[in-house]
Amino acid sequence: MREARAEDARTEARRLIHDLLGEERPDSAVLLREAGATLGADRVARCAGLARGAPLTRRSTELAALAGLLVGTRDLGEEWWQRPRGGKLPAPDEVLGAATAIEPWTDLTVLEMLAFWIADDVADEVWGRPLAVTDLNSWQAEDRIELPEDVSPGQRIVVSFDAGGRLDAVVIRRPDDTLGSNLDFDSLCYSRPAEAQWSWSVAAGLGPHPMGEDPDPYAQPVDAVAAEILRDWALRNGASAGQAGEPWQVAGDVIAAIERVDWMWRSGEWFAWWRAVAALADGEPDRLAARLEEIVSAT
Incomplete structure (x- = not known):
């Protein structure tokens, strides 16, 4: 039942992506190309830089925000980026250039904050x-x-x-x-921008979402011992062999496995596993060690 609900959400998200962006399935290269044609090359280069700089487990969220900005810019026009907000807040271009979220949105990334702004502005317009x-x-x-x-x-x-x-x-x-x-x-x-952001995130999933980097962050080796522990834990606790995939060797293997495992509908123990595999994929050894300790102590 949980997997059916998740697939229903993906199907609806893909339909919305097709309606809003003309894509059959979300693709980072297509998104960047379309965004470049609408937002301009310089803005999209800055947005892409922020997405590349995010942890791999956050990349899909950043790209989803860009999808919202693309649709919102189509609705409001490029001048939206140059217009100060309410005479008190800087224009979106200034925020993007500074690459820093401002109060009271500091719990969001810059791209998420800008997507928040444009989604609200389109709603006000409509x-x-x-x-x-x-x-x-x-x-x-x-x-x-x-x-x-x-x-x-x-x-x-x-x-x-x-x-x-x-x-x-x-x-x-x-x-x-x-x-x-x-x-x-x-x-x-x-x-429409809010729908695009949600739809891209759900339809595209966690990834991998390559963005042309050299070296490819998804090809970076991961801690082999931790990878074996976490993959075995998933298999012992309900993940199928198809979901877990082959033994994880690089970050892309981990990201793909997380995407296949229906962790979001599971128990608190699965959230502990998610935190550990996220640290593994993101290359954060201190956080990985702490999360592994949680997994081992709970076993």
């Missing part, structure tokens, strides 16, 4: 600026937002809940004659 913000971790519909002044029963208010995500809140009159609101979950939608 549905208008939101008058309220909510958190959809709870699906309670009633009175989830603070109502603006001068609203009336029956009025629909655009509400933001995520980067590029919008839904309506309908103003109602309560029995005590006060005004409240109900979220209309049927109106929930995402802007």
